[in-house]
Amino acid sequence: MSRDKGGTAQAPVDQVTGEIGGELSAETTSEITAGILARRAHQPGALLPILHELQDRLGWVLKQTVPQIAEALNLSRAEVHGVVTYYHHFRSSAPGRHVVQVCRAEACQAHGADDLLAQAESLLGCKSHQTRADGAVTLNPVYCLGLCAMSPAVMVDERVYGRVTPQRLQEIAAALELAA
Amino acid sequence: MTASAITVYVPCDAAALAVGADEVAAAIAALCAARGEAVRIVRNGSRGLFWLEPLVEVLTAEGRIAYGPVTPEEVPALLRAGLLRGGAHPLRMGVPEQIPFLALQERLTFRRMGVTDPMSLADFEAHEGWAGLRRAVALLRAEGGAAIVQQVTHSALRGRGGAAFPAGIKWKTVLHANADEPDGQKYVVCNADEGDSGTYSDRMTMEGDPFMLIEGMAIAALAVGATQGYVYIRSEYPHAVATMIAAVERATAAGFLGDDVCGSGLAFRVEVRKAAGSYVCGEETAMLESIEGKRGIVRAKPPLPALQGLFGRPTVVNNVITFATVPLILARGADFYRNFGVGRSHGTLPFQLAGNIKHGGLVEKAFGVTLRELLYGFGGGSASGRPIKAVQVGGPLGAYVPESQWDVPLDYEAYAAMGAVVGHGGIVVHDDTADLSKLARYAMEFCAIESCGKCTPCRIGSTRGVEVIDRIASGENREQQVVLLRDLCETMVHGSLCAMGGMTPFPVLSALNHYPQDFGLAAATAPVVASA
Numbered sequence: 001m002s003r004d005k006g007g008t009a010q011a012p013v014d015q016v017t018g019e020i021g022g023e024l025s026a027e028t029t030s031e032i033t034a035g036i037l038a039r040r041a042h043q044p045g046a047l048l049p050i051l052h053e054l055q056d057r058l059g060w061v062l063k064q065t066v067p068q069i070a071e072a073l074n075l076s077r078a079e080v081h082g083v084v085t086y087y088h089h090f091r092s093s094a095p096g097r098h099v100v101q102v103c104r105a106e107a108c109q110a111h112g113a114d115d116l117l118a119q120a121e122s123l124l125g126c127k128s129h130q131t132r133a134d135g136a137v138t139l140n141p142v143y144c145l146g147l148c149a150m151s152p153a154v155m156v157d158e159r160v161y162g163r164v165t166p167q168r169l170q171e172i173a174a175a176l177e178l179a180a
Numbered sequence: 181m182t183a184s185a186i187t188v189y190v191p192c193d194a195a196a197l198a199v200g201a202d203e204v205a206a207a208i209a210a211l212c213a214a215r216g217e218a219v220r221i222v223r224n225g226s227r228g229l230f231w232l233e234p235l236v237e238v239l240t241a242e243g244r245i246a247y248g249p250v251t252p253e254e255v256p257a258l259l260r261a262g263l264l265r266g267g268a269h270p271l272r273m274g275v276p277e278q279i280p281f282l283a284l285q286e287r288l289t290f291r292r293m294g295v296t297d298p299m300s301l302a303d304f305e306a307h308e309g310w311a312g313l314r315r316a317v318a319l320l321r322a323e324g325g326a327a328i329v330q331q332v333t334h335s336a337l338r339g340r341g342g343a344a345f346p347a348g349i350k351w352k353t354v355l356h357a358n359a360d361e362p363d364g365q366k367y368v369v370c371n372a373d374e375g376d377s378g379t380y381s382d383r384m385t386m387e388g389d390p391f392m393l394i395e396g397m398a399i400a401a402l403a404v405g406a407t408q409g410y411v412y413i414r415s416e417y418p419h420a421v422a423t424m425i426a427a428v429e430r431a432t433a434a435g436f437l438g439d440d441v442c443g444s445g446l447a448f449r450v451e452v453r454k455a456a457g458s459y460v461c462g463e464e465t466a467m468l469e470s471i472e473g474k475r476g477i478v479r480a481k482p483p484l485p486a487l488q489g490l491f492g493r494p495t496v497v498n499n500v501i502t503f504a505t506v507p508l509i510l511a512r513g514a515d516f517y518r519n520f521g522v523g524r525s526h527g528t529l530p531f532q533l534a535g536n537i538k539h540g541g542l543v544e545k546a547f548g549v550t551l552r553e554l555l556y557g558f559g560g561g562s563a564s565g566r567p568i569k570a571v572q573v574g575g576p577l578g579a580y581v582p583e584s585q586w587d588v589p590l591d592y593e594a595y596a597a598m599g600a601v602v603g604h605g606g607i608v609v610h611d612d613t614a615d616l617s618k619l620a621r622y623a624m625e626f627c628a629i630e631s632c633g634k635c636t637p638c639r640i641g642s643t644r645g646v647e648v649i650d651r652i653a654s655g656e657n658r659e660q661q662v663v664l665l666r667d668l669c670e671t672m673v674h675g676s677l678c679a680m681g682g683m684t685p686f687p688v689l690s691a692l693n694h695y696p697q698d699f700g701l702a703a704a705t706a707p708v709v710a711s712a
Binding site for chain 1: 626
């Protein structure tokens with residue numbers, strides 16, 4: 001479910017604040033949103049593609065963009081808010097600079113995923129579904145990365161890892177300087 | 181690249197990338213450059229022998245020779261051992277097609293998988309690509325779309341997403357829908373929201389042979405008269421999304437999609453839509469809502485999507501493997517395909533071995549193969565070396581199948597008769613350390629998280645289910661709580677709008693019936709056969 005894309009892979013936010021997930025000025029956010037809406041609003045069923053692009057650019061779906069999207073698509077704010085909050089992928093708060101996802105679906109559970117998630121929590125100093133206080137990392141459980149013959153599986157931003165042993169998880173965290 | 185460059189294959193499948201395929205490819209390229217050896221590295225799809233990934237192949241005078249699993253650290257030694265000429269090395273697996281795991285399969289839909297470069301139109305065409313579409317165009321010209329539908333109907337292909345509804349009947353409904361409105365909009369939608377744990381055949385198809393899926397969708401469009409298609413892909417599959425977007429662009433530029441599909445004079449465009457992490461959007465009507473830009477809430481049926489589907493228009497909705505199988509049926513004839521399989525389950529299914537299994541991977545076999553054959557003949561037993569205790573077949577909504585049922589042939593009807601499902605062909609293996617009451621609780625918990633909330637049995641029942649299983653585990657009025665759990669499951673099976681709530685009881689009841697000791701119950705008090 002919550003496959004959250006870390007904003008780190010995309011650079012465009014740099015022109016705005018120099019960092020991902022930082023505070024954006026209301027004006028700049030509104031300009032970015034307007035640009036996306038101008039290109040996509042005419043598309044049939046445009047809301048999900050719009051939200052994806054917005055989140056890819058900004059790292060999350062900022063609350064202040066909701067009225068603007070609603071107006072462009074002739075929807076109520078409640079409808080847009082409903083969609084943003086229905087889907088696990090869309091974030092209503094800023095993510096960490098890296099997003100670590102540990103699969104805990106059955107195939108990974110059969111191969112130690114529960115222990116791996118517990119290890120990730122202590123290793124990263126961050127509980128599931130939370131972003132660490134220093135903003136370095138968000139940890140999420142995920143329900144199936146499709147790497148079920150390579151269990152247990154982990155995804156960091158958009159990079160996938162299979163057959164992840166406790167040792168391997170430590171190496172991954174160390175390489176990204178994420179160990180708490 | 182020079183004429184004498186040696187071709188080396190390193191898979192680009194996400195599962196291969198997850199164990200370092202990119203690093204292996206980079207190491208081979210760098211070391212060969214340093215040694216002055218001209219190599220051409222092709223990023224092929226995966227053969228689906230995942231315990232051997234990254235599986236590197238080299239094209240020699242004797243054909244392709246495979247080595248695996250290759251790590252970047254081992255590349256120097258492999259090159260010294262003569263990897264580029266198929267030299268001897270402990271990792272040398274020989275001719276890939278002769279590895280028993282592959283040699284014993286019946287690869288029809290997956291015949292190109294791992295053989296070709298997924299992004300190469302030339303490769304695709306050289307391996308029977310577009311032959312089905314060309315036949316469809318000829319049939320359309322000679323006899324109309326109904327002749328294409330007839331081929332699919334006669335092949336007895338059933339929906340491979342899990343519901344196993346005959347594809348031809350669905351297509352026929354769409355073909356004849358709104359007959360008084362000949363130019364009315366119709367859609368073809370591919371359900372690529374492969375959310376079931378233990379399944380990855382859709383992902384492999386999109387990453388390893390995307391033109392096959394495009395070809396199948398184009399055939400469907402010509403058959404029913406649709407002009408717009410969507411591929412709805414889960415956001416958890418970024419590699420599949422990227423590959424499909426690129427493949428659609430290439431197929432459009434080459435005239436297999438777009439204004440004039442393969443010289444038919446008919447238009448069909450395809451757009452890739454990225455899902456957003458909702459499991460229930462794998463249910464076809466929730467998926468249609470999602471493509472329309474709404475919350476993925478299940479619709480009541482009727483109306484059937486075939487009559488009122490996407491944006492209220494007639495819509496063919498099929499799973500990736502269903503569409504991907506159609507080109508072969510057209511190219512080789514419906515009889516060729518229907519002669520595989522048993523009973524009313526014709527053809528093949530790409531089974532996916534996952535979880536605690538020694539040789540995990542994709543096994544395409546005709547229906548009728550047994551679970552025992554898959555687990556031990558192909559899978560080699562558990563990865564941990566411990567006895568296999570339970571096998572969940574058909575995803576998170578599928579039953580746990582105990583050893584007493586491992587010799588039942590895998591076909592839709594035989595599995596339904598024992599309260600289980602073949603589903604999308606996912607097979608998740610658990611060894612004897614698994615606690616089935618914990619897995620039953622997880623099934624209810626997953627349903628509570630993923631329920632769309634429209635119907636009460638699913639929305640409330642799943643939460644109550646977690647609570648009841650917790651009480652059983654703690655031994656609180658245990659016998660009474662078991663009665664309550666069965667009653668709750670019955671309500672969910674019969675009262676839910678879709679398979680989410682309607683099938684969550686399958687894993688729960690099968691765990692309870694076959695593994696009562698895990699719930700603190702005496703084995704004798706529980707019935708042996710699942711009643712779900």
